[in-house]
Amino acid sequence: MEKEESVIKAIEEIASQLGEESVLVDDLDRSAYSYDASGMQAVPSAVIRPSTADDVSFVVEVANKFGIPITPRGSGTSLVGGPLPVSGGFVVDMQKMNGIIDKDEENGLVRVEAGINVRELNEIFPDRFMPINPDGAGFSTVGGLIAEDSASPLSIRYGTMGDLLYGVEVVLPNGEIILVESPGPPSRRSILNLLVGSEGTLGIFTSALLRLPRRPENRIAYKIELTDISDALILQEEIEKSGIGVSAFEVYHNYKELVEGAGTEAVAFIEISGTQECIEIWDSRLKSILGNMEFPFESMTEEKADNIWEGRKNLYEVAKVREEALKVVSLRVYPSLVRDTVQEADRTGSRLKLPVISVHNPLLGWVIVAFLYNPIDEKEVERAERAVSNVISKSISLGGSVGYGLGAGINRITQDMDEGFVSLLSIIKETLDPSWIMNPGKLIER
Ligand SMILES: Cc1cc2nc3c(=O)[nH]c(=O)nc-3n(C[C@H](O)[C@H](O)[C@H](O)COP(=O)(O)OP(=O)(O)OC[C@H]3O[C@@H](n4cnc5c(N)ncnc54)[C@H](O)[C@@H]3O)c2cc1C
Numbered sequence: 344m345e346k347e348e349s350v351i352k353a354i355e356e357i358a359s360q361l362g363e364e365s366v367l368v369d370d371l372d373r374s375a376y377s378y379d380a381s382g383m384q385a386v387p388s389a390v391i392r393p394s395t396a397d398d399v400s401f402v403v404e405v406a407n408k409f410g411i412p413i414t415p416r417g418s419g420t421s422l423v424g425g426p427l428p429v430s431g432g433f434v435v436d437m438q439k440m441n442g443i444i445d446k447d448e449e450n451g452l453v454r455v456e457a458g459i460n461v462r463e464l465n466e467i468f469p470d471r472f473m474p475i476n477p478d479g480a481g482f483s484t485v486g487g488l489i490a491e492d493s494a495s496p497l498s499i500r501y502g503t504m505g506d507l508l509y510g511v512e513v514v515l516p517n518g519e520i521i522l523v524e525s526p527g528p529p530s531r532r533s534i535l536n537l538l539v540g541s542e543g544t545l546g547i548f549t550s551a552l553l554r555l556p557r558r559p560e561n562r563i564a565y566k567i568e569l570t571d572i573s574d575a576l577i578l579q580e581e582i583e584k585s586g587i588g589v590s591a592f593e594v595y596h597n598y599k600e601l602v603e604g605a606g607t608e609a610v611a612f613i614e615i616s617g618t619q620e621c622i623e624i625w626d627s628r629l630k631s632i633l634g635n636m637e638f639p640f641e642s643m644t645e646e647k648a649d650n651i652w653e654g655r656k657n658l659y660e661v662a663k664v665r666e667e668a669l670k671v672v673s674l675r676v677y678p679s680l681v682r683d684t685v686q687e688a689d690r691t692g693s694r695l696k697l698p699v700i701s702v703h704n705p706l707l708g709w710v711i712v713a714f715l716y717n718p719i720d721e722k723e724v725e726r727a728e729r730a731v732s733n734v735i736s737k738s739i740s741l742g743g744s745v746g747y748g749l750g751a752g753i754n755r756i757t758q759d760m761d762e763g764f765v766s767l768l769s770i771i772k773e774t775l776d777p778s779w780i781m782n783p784g785k786l787i788e789r
Contacts, residue, residue: 382668417484423752457486494748564648
């Protein structure tokens with residue numbers, strides 16, 4: 344059967360089961376789903392909007408029958424092309440599935456559909472919250488967070504999404520619906536962890552059981568002007584020695600220059616949180632460290648602290664304002680190698696004539712590098728790809744890994760991992776998804 348013909352037949356079958364309104368085929372709709380926050384583009388043949396796990400299962404079965412690729416999508420805030428249908432086929436938009444199934448306030452447990460977003464999660468319990476808010480604005484969905492094993496500035500204290508996940512319902516690439524959950528708190532996590540961070544390549548999450556932590560009593564955030572990246576390293580050492588309970592620490596490099604056209608080379612944001620008593624002690628310790636180092640800083644409480652983390656979306660907005668796209672890579676290195684990694688990104692950017700912003704978390708050794716480029720200039724696209732590849736190689740040679748938090752997306756991880764590990768991953772993929780219909784072109788190569 345001709346490819347086009349099989350796509351038409353599959354769309355007809357899906358529309359007759361889910362309803363015409365759940366299948367979008369207009370050019371405008373397809374175009375709206377062809378982007379993520381990276382600014383890269385790939386247009387799907389159709390967008391399917393399921394309402395139940397059974398709908399998802401039906402869609403996957405039909406796609407399997409016709410060999411049509413499927414790309415799950417949450418809110419499309421990925422910075423690495425994760426929800427883009429780079430091999431064509433259908434995008435499955437999970438946002439209609441955003442309900443709360445049940446909750447246990449005492450234990451902070453909540454079972455939700457996978458399309459619910461961080462803002463909605465934050466409204467479930469008055470004294471609990473979702474600490475993983477990667478895009479800063481609360482748009483990311485639970486499905487996207489699990490698929491990327493997302494991290495956030497608060498990951499120092501709360502870990503990544505996998506640490507909050509107690510169980511998941513997933514539709515496998517053959518359409519089977521599986522519940523991976525123990526009756527009590529999870530003990531044998533190996534299968535659950537296999538799915539966490541699988542970037543939509545092993546199945547579509549339809550619901551999840553999460554445990555949300557309590558909101559801390561008090562919070563203070565600090566904005567600190569640094570003269571160069573080495574200052575961040577010294578600051579991190581002093582903080583570690585002092586025993587201050589830092590819950591978030593991020594350094595933005597080159598960012599002010601690109602956004603405001605001026606300013607210091609690096610800006611650090613730190614948050615401390617806890618009881619009033621702890622906060623008072625830590626606040627005075629931190630202020631004395633900052634004073635001794637003569638770093639200009641501003642401190643702020645509660646809502647103003649939230650604005651700081653909302654500021655993360657500027658990373659994406661700077662690209663929009665400049666009408667450019669982002670090639671982003673997320674790396675994790677030992678903290679002592681953060682400076683080398685950031686400097687390598689700078690050198691690569693200036694050699695290839697691409698503006699570069701980096702955000703790093705000194706305590707986690709987590710570095711996000713974003714190169715800005717013009718997506719319609721082929722030469723620039725090629726230079727941006729080379730830039731990412733160069734930073735990945737450098738990071739690996741320093742002993743780093745790729746994909747922490749953000750996922751690898753179209754960057755894939757083949758060059759990052761041991762050959763044996765990659766072949767094990769391929770065997771798992773082949774076993775679960777022999778036709779490679781589930782988000783092909785991401786994470787690993789066929
Ligand atoms: C300014 C900015 C800053 C960011 N900073 C961070 C950061 O610090 N840390 C971080 O982790 N991320 C960060 N991101 C990226 C992004 O917010 C996260 O990766 C987020 O988890 C994606 O959620 P989403 O719902 O938008 O998923 P999408 O972007 O729609 O999809 C992401 C991936 O998840 C898969 N997926 C989505 N839903 C499902 C599902 N139900 N089942 C199976 N697979 C699914 C997709 O196929 C894709 O591979 C940032 C984004 C922006 C715009």
